[in-house]
Amino acid sequence: MARIGVLIEEKGGEIKKTHLGALTAARQDAVNEVYALLFGDHAEACREVLQRYGAEKIVAIKTPEPNPASFPEARAGALGLAMDAFRLDALLGVADQSGKDMLARVASLKGAPLVLDCLEIDFSSGIVKKSHFSGRTTATLRLNGRPWILGIRPNIAPEIVHPRKAEILTYKAPIQVSKRLVIREIKQGEAGGPDVSEAEIIISGGHPLGSAENFTILRDCAVVLGAAVGASRAAVDAGFAAHAMQVGQTGKTVSPRLYIACGISGSVQHFAGMKTSKIIVAINNDADAPIFGKCDYGLFGDLFEVVPALTRALGPVRSK
Ligand SMILES: Cc1cc2nc3c(=O)[nH]c(=O)nc-3n(C[C@H](O)[C@H](O)[C@H](O)COP(=O)(O)OP(=O)(O)OC[C@H]3O[C@@H](n4cnc5c(N)ncnc54)[C@H](O)[C@@H]3O)c2cc1C
Incomplete structure (x- = not known):
């Protein structure tokens, strides 16, 4: 059994279904212990849905800065420390635009192997299949050492209900918030209509x-x-x-x-x-x-x- 942290992104307590699919991929037929990792104050609001999809622990990560979304370096540092604190074997996120950014930062901080755009992950053997060379080939990789930082291709893993009773834990990350990189504003794309990355x-x-x-x-x-x-x-x-x-x-x-x-x-x-x-x-x-x-x-x-x-x-x- 491995302990897998799943990076969950939520907005006002709402979680995209691609992230619930990541919980399913992490659980792997209930073999693994799944930690849902999220920033901010919505752990309680998200509890019901996270435990329905198999999270056993919900970790609310706190940073000294009240709005960690504006400080990607602080978020990555806090995630890396949370991985140590909970002795996680792997961090799994969704390889969408924000996931790719965050997972790469965490991998770099920890000197850990990073595999993005995963199509299949076997946590017991460390064998991962990923889309390669713009999808021309599928690469099969074997990961050595731990922890691993993995980004699953959006929507590749279906979300499957697997009810659990989840405990909420708070982790106060002892980090200094670097202000070298500050996100001041996020502008909504003008596409209108449903987001293609979520659509059926x-x-x-x-x-x-x-x-x-x-x-x-x-x-x-x-x-x-x-x-x-x-x-x-x-x-x-x-x-x-x-x-x-x-x-x-x-x-x-x-x-x-x-x-x-x-x-x-x-x-x-x-x-x-x-x-x-x-x-x-x-x-x-x-x-x-x-x-x-x-x-x-x-x-x-x-x-x-x-x-x-x-x-x-x-x-x-x-x-x-
Ligand atoms: C580094 C790099 C990254 C790239 N990233 C992307 C990317 O993320 N996404 C992407 O899409 N492309 C990307 N491209 C561009 C890609 O190579 C193609 O140029 C692009 O996808 C072509 O777009 P298109 O099919 O709309 O246009 P076209 O190549 O012009 O093809 C139009 C097609 O429509 C058909 N057609 C014409 N009129 C009609 C009609 N009335 N009814 C039905 N069919 C018609 C034509 O027969 C043709 O097959 C990238 C290129 C590079 C070099």
Whole structure:
């Protein structure tokens, strides 16, 4: 049995389901002892959901600074000390944008091995599978020594209920808050609508959409499907979509149940961000587009005709 700390991010007591999936991945058929690690004052508010997904200990980490979110170095230092205090064998987080930043800081402070974008983790053998070289390959790594710092690919682990009775512990980290790096403001992305990294269904558009206004075609379909709207980098670079919507190597990593790529060529960099989608549907007017070699279902046609037709056809089905 290993003791696994899971870095939980919450907002006002709300926890994203990708983090609950990380708890499931850490628990590994109830073999491991799972510590949910969170900053701030919402441990009690989060207790019910964390223990439902298998946390046995909930550690509320306190730093001398009342707002640790503004001080990434202090957060990383506090996490590293909490790992020592609770003799954790590994720290597992979600490899999203904020998780990657924090996990890398902790690994550097502890001189510990860091593996991000994990697809499978076996804590007993230390064997980890991860997406490699923009998703072109899957690497199988064996980790030696402990502790390990691991970031699981968002949405790759389903959240599975495994009720426990969780104890809340408070850990006051004896750290000096360095003010070398201070986050003064976080601006909400202008994407609007659901976040692609959390969505179960995503409809994404590429450069051929041609304008921000034309993304309305996808938004209308997204409403019918209950989907989030994503974009390729070419669409984002052209100013047709917000960066928060970008899927791929330099955008967000997604693993929805259904990914619909509309006018997206299927570049390796785009594929890197969505290849773990359960079902991929491509709509493209070039029969030789690379995406047709990587999808489960291909629709050969003009997206400006196919997507509105899909919206019209699915509307009545959904309303039933
Ligand atoms: C370091 C690096 C990082 C990158 N990171 C990312 C990333 O994170 N995400 C990302 O997406 N890209 C990324 N890219 C860019 C990537 O290489 C591609 O250039 C980009 O994904 C192409 O976008 P696209 O498919 O929208 O456009 P295009 O390459 O222009 O392809 C458009 C596709 O739509 C089809 N089409 C045209 N008109 C229609 C129509 N009316 N109906 C249906 N189909 C139509 C075409 O046949 C074509 O297949 C990165 C590149 C580099 C070098």
